[in-house]
Amino acid sequence: MPYTVPATSKTPALIIYLLDVSGSMGEPLGGKPKIEVVSDALHQVAVRMVQRSTKGTTVAPRYRVAMFAYSSQVTDLLGGIKTVSELAQMGVPRLQPMDATDTASAFREAENLLNQEIGNLQDSPAPLVCHMTDGEYNSGGDPEPIAKRIMQMAVPDGNVLIENIFVTDKATSAPISDPKNWDGITDETPLASPYAETLMRMSSEVPPTYASVMAEMGYRLSPGARMLFPGNTPEIVELGFAMSGATPVSPVSP
Amino acid sequence: MATNRPDGTVLKRHVVPQDKETVLTTHQTPFGTALYLYARSADSVAAETVGQDYITFQYNNSNLSFAVCDGVGQSFMGDLAARLLGDALIDWLWEIERPESDEAFSEQVGEALDDFTKDTAEQVAEFALPPELPPIVKQALEMQRDYGSEAMFVAARVCLDAAVPWIAICWLGDAPVAAIDIDGRLMDLGPKGGTAERWNATTGAKGTVHTWVGDAKHVARVAGYTDGLGVEKVPTDEDLAKMMQNWLTSPPIDDAALFDIRVSPSPETVGDSDPAEESRVIEPSPIESVLMLPSRASPSREDAPSKDPARPEDTPGDAGDSSTQPGVRLPDDTRPIDMNQLPKQVDPVAQMDPLPPPPPNSPAVAGWSPLFPAADPLIPEPAEMPEIDPRVLEEMKLSTQQQIQLWRQAVLEGLTNARLAMVMIERLLDELENQLGDDIPDGTA
Numbered sequence: 001m002p003y004t005v006p007a008t009s010k011t012p013a014l015i016i017y018l019l020d021v022s023g024s025m026g027e028p029l030g031g032k033p034k035i036e037v038v039s040d041a042l043h044q045v046a047v048r049m050v051q052r053s054t055k056g057t058t059v060a061p062r063y064r065v066a067m068f069a070y071s072s073q074v075t076d077l078l079g080g081i082k083t084v085s086e087l088a089q090m091g092v093p094r095l096q097p098m099d100a101t102d103t104a105s106a107f108r109e110a111e112n113l114l115n116q117e118i119g120n121l122q123d124s125p126a127p128l129v130c131h132m133t134d135g136e137y138n139s140g141g142d143p144e145p146i147a148k149r150i151m152q153m154a155v156p157d158g159n160v161l162i163e164n165i166f167v168t169d170k171a172t173s174a175p176i177s178d179p180k181n182w183d184g185i186t187d188e189t190p191l192a193s194p195y196a197e198t199l200m201r202m203s204s205e206v207p208p209t210y211a212s213v214m215a216e217m218g219y220r221l222s223p224g225a226r227m228l229f230p231g232n233t234p235e236i237v238e239l240g241f242a243m244s245g246a247t248p249v250s251p252v253s254p
Numbered sequence: 255m256a257t258n259r260p261d262g263t264v265l266k267r268h269v270v271p272q273d274k275e276t277v278l279t280t281h282q283t284p285f286g287t288a289l290y291l292y293a294r295s296a297d298s299v300a301a302e303t304v305g306q307d308y309i310t311f312q313y314n315n316s317n318l319s320f321a322v323c324d325g326v327g328q329s330f331m332g333d334l335a336a337r338l339l340g341d342a343l344i345d346w347l348w349e350i351e352r353p354e355s356d357e358a359f360s361e362q363v364g365e366a367l368d369d370f371t372k373d374t375a376e377q378v379a380e381f382a383l384p385p386e387l388p389p390i391v392k393q394a395l396e397m398q399r400d401y402g403s404e405a406m407f408v409a410a411r412v413c414l415d416a417a418v419p420w421i422a423i424c425w426l427g428d429a430p431v432a433a434i435d436i437d438g439r440l441m442d443l444g445p446k447g448g449t450a451e452r453w454n455a456t457t458g459a460k461g462t463v464h465t466w467v468g469d470a471k472h473v474a475r476v477a478g479y480t481d482g483l484g485v486e487k488v489p490t491d492e493d494l495a496k497m498m499q500n501w502l503t504s505p506p507i508d509d510a511a512l513f514d515i516r517v518s519p520s521p522e523t524v525g526d527s528d529p530a531e532e533s534r535v536i537e538p539s540p541i542e543s544v545l546m547l548p549s550r551a552s553p554s555r556e557d558a559p560s561k562d563p564a565r566p567e568d569t570p571g572d573a574g575d576s577s578t579q580p581g582v583r584l585p586d587d588t589r590p591i592d593m594n595q596l597p598k599q600v601d602p603v604a605q606m607d608p609l610p611p612p613p614p615n616s617p618a619v620a621g622w623s624p625l626f627p628a629a630d631p632l633i634p635e636p637a638e639m640p641e642i643d644p645r646v647l648e649e650m651k652l653s654t655q656q657q658i659q660l661w662r663q664a665v666l667e668g669l670t671n672a673r674l675a676m677v678m679i680e681r682l683l684d685e686l687e688n689q690l691g692d693d694i695p696d697g698t699a
Contacts, residue, residue: 009297010507043390050394055327057384058301059391088390249328 002158003126003207006248007052007062011124012083013247014117017042017067018106019077019095020133026097027134030234034134034167037234039094042067045241046092049084052249059085062249066113070106071098072139081113102140103133111150114160118153126158130244131202132237134167136195147202158207163227164199165240171196171230179235180218184225196230203228206243213246267312267344270511272304272333278498278512278678279652280660280670284315285414286517287660287669289494293501293510295482307480307511308336308405312344316415319347320513322408322478324429326452329404330395334381335374335455336405342370347411352420352467359465363424368458375456378403402454408432408478412470412515419470425478426463427451433488434466435475440522442488474520482510490525491674498677519668654686 007013019042025035053062061083069075077093110129121127129150137143153160169175170193176182184206191197203226206214211221219239229240257265270276276292294305306325311318321340325332346366353359381403383395406427413420423443425432428451432443443466451461477488484506485493494512516523652660658679665675 008507047390047394047397050390051398052328054391054394054398055295055297055306056303056325056331056333057387057391057395058297058303060297060301088388088394091388091390 003161003209004248005123005125005157006250007125008249009060009062012062012064013125014064014066014081014121014127015244015247016110016113016127016129017065017244018103018110018129018131019067019069020071020101020103020106020131020135021069021075021095021098022071022101022135023097023099024101024134025095029167029232029237033097035095035097037237038132038167039092041234041237041241043092044238045245046084046087048242049245050088052245053084059088061085063087063245063247067093068106068109069093069095069098070102070109072100072102074102074105074109076109081117100139101133101135101137103131103137103143104140104146106131107143107146107150111146114150114153118155118160121155124155124157125247126155126161128161128163128244128247130163130165130241132165132167132240133199142198144198144202151202151204159204161204161207161227162202163240163243164203164229165237166196166199166228166230167232167237168193168196168230169232171199176231176233176236179231179233179239181220182239184221185228185230186222186224186226191230196228199230200226200228209248210243210246213248214243217242217246263314265312265314268310270309272306272308272337275299277681278494278674279657280664282660282663283313283318283515285318286515287664287667288313288318288320289512289514289516289664289670291494291498291510291512293482293506295507295509296505298509299505304333305509305511306332306336307482307509308333308340309511309513310340310344311513312348316413317348318410318412318515319344320410320478320515321347322430322480322511322513324406324427324480324482324509324511326404326406328398329402329452329454330378330398331381331403332405334378335403335453336407338374338377338403338455339367339370339405339407339453340409342366342374343407343409346370347409347422350411350422352413352416352418353422353465356465356467359422359424359467360463363463363465364459367426367453367463371454371456371458374403378455402456404452404454406430406452410476410478412476412517414470414517421466421468421470421473421476423466423476423478424463425465426453426459426461429481431479431481431488432464432466433475433477433479434473435520435523436468436473438472438474438520438522440475440488440490440520470517474518475514475516475523477512477514479512479514480508480510482506482508483512484508484510490523491671492525495671495674495677498674498681516664516669524668524671654682654689658682658686 005011019038021035025038026033029037049063050059053060063084064081065078065084065087066081067077069077078087078090082090114127117127147162150160151162171191173190173192185200191200206221206225206227214221227243229236229243257267270290270292275294276290278289278291281288281290288311290309292305292307292309298305306327308323308325311320321343323336323340325334325336329335350362353362378399383392387395406429408423408425408430410421410423410432423432423434428446428449431446434441434443445464448461453459483489483497489497661675661679664670665672
């Protein structure tokens with residue numbers, strides 16, 4: 001059964017965040033700029049990872065995290081991969097909006113990093129790339145081919161997972177009113193924008209083990225749901241980031 | 255720690271420290287030999303922090319209660335719940351009468367677990383986190399505090415001075431295992447509980463407590479251990495010997511704790527040596543010569559000196575003259591081991607790493623905000639650990655020579671096997687050699 005290797009100190013989970021900090025991220029979402037909503041959600045997922053890694057007051061390095069912010073250029077926010085213990089010491093960056101949207105370059109960074117790391121991850125959970133954006137790229141070209149290559153990369157636990165958080169009200173025909181009772185996006189879900197469909201193709205299926213962890217947090221995603229979280233509310237952003245930290249941390253029964 | 259009770263009996267109480275490793279250690283009680291071990295996970299050792307498991311026990315001339323608790327890692331300070339629960343359980347178990355049935359005992363334990371929260375809920379609420387924790391860790395721990403501090407457990411009461419001696423064992427959760435050697439069979443009592451079963455120091459028991467109540471007659475061993483031991487079945491002494499050797503090079507992944515009381519010899523508990531081992535002992539090592547052990551030192555149940563409390567007619571001397579049974583020797587009661595030691599300070603509080611330098615500036619980073627202000631007036635000061643009487647810990651810290659003597663005695667009584675004793679004695683002799691150089695006293699090695 002794939003995606004069952006638990007994140008432990010000896011086999012930590014690698015999570016790569018690609019965060020769109022283009023100018024449009026300064027627009028409001030739920031009463032505050034989108035970029036602030038993302039910063040808060042990022043903080044929440046860091047806290048959750050710490051919670052899932054603590055024994056007493058010790059934070060075990062069960063997760064390894066890289067964060068890239070992208071606009072017209074890609075910025076490595078953490079200065080390389082950091083363990084969750086190091087991240088807990090550093091804190092989470094608060095972001096500010098910049099200019100253009102070069103999504104492909106961000107995915108290229110993720111691909112390069114994975115190429116360097118994948119050989120050392122053979123006993124670890126499958127890595128996850130969590131991409132957050134509020135709109136289509138306007139420079140750098142189409143990111144989909146790079147995302148597809150990434151999704152073909154694999155470790156024994158499974159192929160590399162890609163998740164997309166699409167902060168917009170143009171992705172679905174009807175707004176998601178209650179994220180806790182939302183089934184998620186499946187191949188049958190009608191999408192309202194071509195870029196949402198592109199992101200759909202760039203999104204992995206939610207592994208059952210991740211769905212179980214999400215269920216413990218009160219979310220119930222249907223089997224076959226994609227790791228695509230489209231919406232224009234802070235709750236959806238939070239749900240998307242919560243998914244990124246849902247790697248199992250204890251052995252999973254077959 | 256020894257306490258004189260109003261009824262004139264002396265109660266000895268022990269706590270195995272959570273902040274360091276305790277190798278497999280023997281402890282002589284008036285009615286049998288207790289073994290215990292405690293190993294922190296590699297993570298806890300690396301972080302120089304306490305383990306989440308907890309062992310405590312108390313006994314007098316004919317009674318014993320023990321608890322082995324496993325703190326739940328992702329609850330608030332699982333080590334705290336494990337301590338609170340272990341201490342409360344052995345006190346409560348000490349006072350009970352023989353339960354009428356497994357079901358009645360399960361109900362009793364469940365009620366007691368709920369009752370403990372009258373004290374423990376407050377201790378969790380007031381537990382002060384170290385002030386130097388990073389804000390994200392503080393926030394994560396406060397969220398955990400809202401959820402509660404949780405532990406699983408296995409605990410037992412052994413009562414040997416009743417008209418019909420009895421044993422009552424209880425356990426909750428998927429991590430701890432209760433094991434017994436009865437009628438010559440070694441088994442875990444199962445069923446292993448579920449992951450949802452645990453005790454919450456604020457809300458009480460989650461799930462139904464599993465229990466076993468029965469006569470002590472024909473029981474050779476009662477043990478409780480946590481899943482950190484990484485064993486598929488109840489460990490025999492052979493298994494323990496291998497485990498101790500493996501841990502010399504590779505510490506356990508999870509915290510591991512075992513408490514094991516032996517009241518009579520049993521081949522099942524001693525375990526089988528592998529063929530290589532059998533052939534090796536044909537040529538006795540110097541230690542074996544000292545112990546005067548045959549290739550299989552443990553006597554069979556029939557020819558062993560019985561210490562079955564349910565057979566009062568048996569005394570250690572009844573098994574016959576040691577001169578007629580090569581390799582089987584009787585305990586030497588003329589050399590009691592004095593376990594009173596001077597007190598010593600013990601500090602179980604973990605040290606924290608210093609903060610690293612701030613992250614590099616980035617054009618996409620407006621600032622680094624930990625959400626919580628640096629100084630949180632709501633968080634009271636220093637880390638507060640329930641106080642452990644240093645004498646309790648020191649009392650258990652027998653000298654190396656005393657430990658060697660206890661291992662010898664356990665082998666000679668047939669309560670453990672030669673291989674396990676040799677592993678431990680070799681280790682202790684190394685320790686002694688380091689302490690004394692070549693000046694090892696006569697009769698030790």
